Amino acid sequence: MRHFGWFAFAAMASVAMPARADEALRVEDAVALALSRNERAKISDANVVVADAAVLKARTPFYPTVTVTGAYTQAPNDLTAAGKTCAFGGSCSYTDLASVVVNQPLFVASSFPLLAQAKRLLDGQVAQTVDDKRLLAYNAAQAFFACLSADAVVAAANTQLDTAKANLTDTQDRAENKLVSTNDVTRAQIDLANAVHEVENDKGVAQVAYVTLAFTINAPVPTKLATPTTLLEAGRADIPPVEGLVQKAIALRPDLVSKRYLATAAHDFADEPMLRLVPSLGLAGTFALSSAQTIPGHDVYNNEFLVLTLTWPLFDAGVRYSDKRSRDGLATVADLTTSALVRAVDADVRSAVYTLKAAQIALGAAEQARDAARRSALETEVLYKQSLAKAIELVDANDTRFLADVTYATSEYAVALAYLALRQAIGLDPIGTDLR
Numbered sequence: 001m002r003h004f005g006w007f008a009f010a011a012m013a014s015v016a017m018p019a020r021a022d023e024a025l026r027v028e029d030a031v032a033l034a035l036s037r038n039e040r041a042k043i044s045d046a047n048v049v050v051a052d053a054a055v056l057k058a059r060t061p062f063y064p065t066v067t068v069t070g071a072y073t074q075a076p077n078d079l080t081a082a083g084k085t086c087a088f089g090g091s092c093s094y095t096d097l098a099s100v101v102v103n104q105p106l107f108v109a110s111s112f113p114l115l116a117q118a119k120r121l122l123d124g125q126v127a128q129t130v131d132d133k134r135l136l137a138y139n140a141a142q143a144f145f146a147c148l149s150a151d152a153v154v155a156a157a158n159t160q161l162d163t164a165k166a167n168l169t170d171t172q173d174r175a176e177n178k179l180v181s182t183n184d185v186t187r188a189q190i191d192l193a194n195a196v197h198e199v200e201n202d203k204g205v206a207q208v209a210y211v212t213l214a215f216t217i218n219a220p221v222p223t224k225l226a227t228p229t230t231l232l233e234a235g236r237a238d239i240p241p242v243e244g245l246v247q248k249a250i251a252l253r254p255d256l257v258s259k260r261y262l263a264t265a266a267h268d269f270a271d272e273p274m275l276r277l278v279p280s281l282g283l284a285g286t287f288a289l290s291s292a293q294t295i296p297g298h299d300v301y302n303n304e305f306l307v308l309t310l311t312w313p314l315f316d317a318g319v320r321y322s323d324k325r326s327r328d329g330l331a332t333v334a335d336l337t338t339s340a341l342v343r344a345v346d347a348d349v350r351s352a353v354y355t356l357k358a359a360q361i362a363l364g365a366a367e368q369a370r371d372a373a374r375r376s377a378l379e380t381e382v383l384y385k386q387s388l389a390k391a392i393e394l395v396d397a398n399d400t401r402f403l404a405d406v407t408y409a410t411s412e413y414a415v416a417l418a419y420l421a422l423r424q425a426i427g428l429d430p431i432g433t434d435l436r
Contacts, residue, residue, distance in 0.1 A: 023224070024224040024225055024226035025144075025222040025224065025225050025226065026225075026226045026228070027140075027141055027144045027145075027226075027228045027231065027430075027431070028431055030140045030141065030143070030144045030213065030216075030217050031137045031140045031141060031430060031431060033140070033217035033218065033219050034136050034137060034139065034140035034216055034217045034218070035133055035136065035137060035140075037217060037218035037219065038136055038140075038216065038217065038218050039218075040132060040133075040136050041132070041133050041136055043132075044128070044129040044132040044133060045129065047125055047128070047129060048122070048125050048126055048129050050125075051118075051121055051122040051124075051125035051126075052122055054118045054121065054122070055115075055118040055119055055121075055122050057118070058111075058114050058115040058117070058118035058119075059115060061105055061108050061111035061114075062105065062111065062115075064102055064103060064104040064105075065102070065103045066100065066101070066102050067100070067101045067102075067103075068098075068099070068100050068101075069097075069098070069099050069101075070097065070098045070099075071097040071098075072097075073097075097288065097289075097290040098288070098289050098290070099286060099287065099288040099289070100286070100287045100288075101284065101285070101286045102284065102285045102286075103282060103283075103284045104282065104283045104284075104285075105280070105281075105282045106281040106282055106283055107280060107281040108280045108281075108282075109275040109276075109278035109280070110272050110273075110275040110276050110278070112275070113268045113269065113271040113272040113275060114268075114269070114272055116265075116268040117265045117266075117268035117269045117272075118265075120261045120262070120264045120265035120268060121261070121262070121265045123261040124257075124258045124259075124260075124261030124262045124265065125258070127254045127255070127257040127258035127261060128254070128255065128258040130254040131253075131254035131255040131258060134254060134424075134427075134429065135424075136216075137429060137430050137431075138420060138424050138430050139216050140213075140216050140217055140430075141420055141430040141431075142417060142420060143209070143212050143213040143216045143217075144213060144225065145413050145416050145417055145420070146209045146212065146213070146413075147206070147209045147210050147213050147222075147225055148225055148227065148413055149209075149409060149410055149413040150202070150205050150206035150209040150210075151206060151225070152406075152409030152410070152412075152413070153202045153205070153206070153406050153409060153410070154199070154202045154203055154206050155409075156402055156405035156406050156409060157195070157198045157199040157202045157402070157406075158199060159402070159405065160195045160198065160199075160398060160399075160401075160402040161192075161195040161196060161198075161199050163195075163377075163398050163401075164188070164191045164192040164194075164195040164398065165192060165195075167188050167191065167192075167381075167394060167395075167398070168185070168188040168189060168191070168192050170385070171184050171185050171187075171188040171391060172185055172188075179387060180387075180391065183391070184390075184391035187391045187392060187395055188391060188395070190395075191395045191398070191399075198402075210222065228416075230433055231416060231419070231431075231433065232412065232415070232416050233433075234419060234432075234433035234434075235356070235359075235360075235415040235416045235418065235419035236360060236363070236415060237433075239353055239356060239357060239422075239435065240435050240436055242349065242350055242353045244436075245349050245353065245422075245426055245435065246345070246346050246349045246350065248426055248427070249345050249346075249348070249349045249425060249426045249427050250342060250345055250346070252426065252427035252428070253345055253426075253427035254427065255341065256338070256341050256342065256345055256427075259334075259337060259338040259341050260338055262334055262338075263331070263334035263335050263337070263338045265334075266327070266330050266331040266333075266334040266335075267331045267334075269327050269330070269331070270324065270327035270328050270330070270331045272323075272327075273319075273320040273321070273323040273324040273327065274320060274324055276313060276316070276320045277313070277320070279310055279311060279312040280310070280311045280312075281308070281309070281310055281311075282308075282309045282311070283306070283307070283308055283309070284305075284306075284307040284309060285304075285305065285306050285307075286303070286304065286305040286306075286307075287302070287303075287304050287305075288302060288303045288304075288305075289302045290302070290303075345425070348425040349422070349425045349426060351425075352418065352421045352422035352424075352425040353422060355418045355421065355422075356415070356418040356419055356421070356422050358418075359411070359414045359415045359418040360415055362411050362414070363408075363411040363412060363414070363415050366404070366407045366408040366411040366412075367408055367411075369404045369407065369408070370401075370404040370405055370407070370408040372404075373397075373400045373401040373403075373404035373405075374401055374404070374405075376397050376400065376401070377397045377398055377400070377401040379397075380393055380394050380397035381394060381397075422435065423435065
């Protein structure tokens with residue numbers, strides 16, 4: 001899985017994480033924290049250990065088994081001593097026996113596809129672990145951008161609040177000088193109350209976003225985030241041809257790699273039942289040492305045996321044929337699942353490209369609307385101070401500017417999220433600025 005060595009880099013990046021609470025958390029830091037602390041990453045690693053143990057178990061039919069046994073027998077020699085304990089009287093016989101038995105399978109045909117299956121399952125789990133960690137990294141990056149977006153909305157709401165406060169103060173002064181009516185003051189008060197409501201509501205949304213980020217990275221709630229300027233700029237760059245991106249995704253996506261390994265493993269498993277028809281060959285060796293002591297006699301002797309066994313299961317009540325049919329069906333399901341995922345990857349990449357293109361266009365329009373709304377608010381404020389505009393026009397202009405600021409901020413981070421979604425669909429890591 002050389003294409004995904006960036007996870008090692010992400011783990012090493014932890015040394016560059018903020019050392020003080022007042023330092024800004026970078027998106028790279030968030031990803032590294034998630035990969036090193038989140039339980040999902042550790043569970044994925046544990047699943048690899050389980051799959052590796054299954055490979056070791058599948059190798060056991062190729063290795064010998066060794067059994068050591070020991071026995072001691074005490075028996076009375078005649079009826080007179082039958083009801084007595086020999087330790088206190090009577091005539092008894094003693095027999096000691098120790099043996100070592102070694103069984104070495106020489107050829108078991110059905111063991112080969114089972115070992116191949118276990119190896120492919122391990123490869124599939126390794127690829128799945130890479131994909132699990134990759135998705136976790138994207139969850140961390142997406143949570144990071146959700147916080148940035150929420151912060152931008154709060155900043156726009158605070159700007160609107162400051163403007164509403166200044167307008168109320170100015171309107172009250174003008175009302176005292178009989179330049180405007182008290183209705184304008186009331187309108188300004190309503191605008192201020194709405195601005196306060198908006199700020200508090202947006203702060204709540206931002207706090208939830210930060211809690212989600214802290215949960216994902218398994219760390220205390222960060223107090224400051226660094227804006228990933230390079231990543232934001234990459235989202236605005238031209239998108240490469242979609243056909244090339246689709247082919248790259250089909251070759252690169254670790255979840256697809258995993259499914260291919262699992263399909264191969266299913267076919268290996270389906271090959272096993274019919275190989276049970278092939279005779280199995282084994283070798284068994286026994287060494288036994290025994291001593292027989294009959295008072296007053298004493299004998300010691302040993303035996304060695306070497307046995308070559310041939311086992312040929314001619315008929316097993318049809319079990320192998322039912323297993324073969326069932327496993328062939330499972331292998332077909334695995335092939336169809338892989339084929340469906342290939343088409344899903346194709347659709348994911350194309351959808352992500354269209355989403356990113358639309359987000360880029362929407363961001364351009366939002367930027368124009370924001371600039372126009374800001375000019376309109378400034379012009380309306382000047383006209384209001386010259387008594388050439390009404391209070392309601394000033395309120396509307398400020399509300400429009402706030403909505404335009406929010407739309408631009410959310411559009412900017414929507415482009416970033418769409419860019420991340422495209423990288424995810426291709427099979428790339430979230431920390432990067434090149435789609436090729």
